[in-house]
Amino acid sequence: MLVEIIDFIILFVTTLISKIGYFGIFILMALESMVTPIPSELVMPFAGFLVHTGEMNLILVILAGTLGCVFGSLISYYMGYFGGIPLVVKFGKYLLLNKHDLEMTQSFFKKHGEKTIFISRFIPVVRHLISIPAGIGKMDLKKFVVFTFLGSLGWNTILTVAGYYLKQNWEVIHEKIRSLEIAIVIILLVLVILFVYYHVRRARKK
Numbered sequence: 001m002l003v004e005i006i007d008f009i010i011l012f013v014t015t016l017i018s019k020i021g022y023f024g025i026f027i028l029m030a031l032e033s034m035v036t037p038i039p040s041e042l043v044m045p046f047a048g049f050l051v052h053t054g055e056m057n058l059i060l061v062i063l064a065g066t067l068g069c070v071f072g073s074l075i076s077y078y079m080g081y082f083g084g085i086p087l088v089v090k091f092g093k094y095l096l097l098n099k100h101d102l103e104m105t106q107s108f109f110k111k112h113g114e115k116t117i118f119i120s121r122f123i124p125v126v127r128h129l130i131s132i133p134a135g136i137g138k139m140d141l142k143k144f145v146v147f148t149f150l151g152s153l154g155w156n157t158i159l160t161v162a163g164y165y166l167k168q169n170w171e172v173i174h175e176k177i178r179s180l181e182i183a184i185v186i187i188l189l190v191l192v193i194l195f196v197y198y199h200v201r202r203a204r205k206k
Contacts, residue, residue: 013042017050022060026068029156033072035128040065044156048163058164062156069121069152070145073131077144080135109137114147121151 016024025047032038044065050056109116113134120130134144 009037010042013038014046017043017047021056022064025061025064026071029065029068030072033069033127033131034076040155040159041124044159045163045166048160049167051160052164052167058160062153062160065156065160066149066152069156070149073148074145076131077135080132081138109134109139113137113139114143117144117147118151121148121155
């Protein structure tokens with residue numbers, strides 16, 4: 001089942017880029033920067049392969065992918081900015097969240113937002129999610145856009161160049177990173193469990 005899903009995503013990615021070119025890269029990377037199962041490890045290496053064949057331009061590929069990342073990240077940012085705060089205040093108790101958690105998130109992104117956003121663009125799974133808490137934390141919008149652009153530019157350049165040199169073997173990149181993605185998901189699940197345990201324990205003490 002998982003193999004079939006991956007094959008479908010690969011077909012979707014390659015078909016969209018082949019049909020509408022740079023705009024297809026923009027759309028796919030915008031989706032990748034939101035909570036959608038479109039891995040940049042498939043999109044940009046395939047585009048890099050097309051650069052190798054002469055069908056696309058390296059600079060335009062990287063620019064289209066990076067602008068797509070910024071666009072998708074902005075949508076997620078505003079989802080957190082406008083939807084996250086009211087939801088936390090209204091339904092937070094059901095998710096073990098409270099105003100203190102919200103204040104901590106806002107304080108964190110005011111102090112460390114730039115580094116967090118930049119580094120997160122290089123981390124599988126995390127980059128799909130990080131824009132929402134940045135919005136909830138009311139990170140400065142200009143800084144968010146700048147560091148999202150810079151982080152995305154670096155990551156997309158690495159993937160595109162790798163696809164260029166791997167040629168028809170561009171899919172290898174996704175296969176190599178998949179184990180890392182699984183490890184990160186496990187780590188995130190452990191952190192969620194610890195978070196729940198901490199809040200339940202604190203609630204019992206009160």
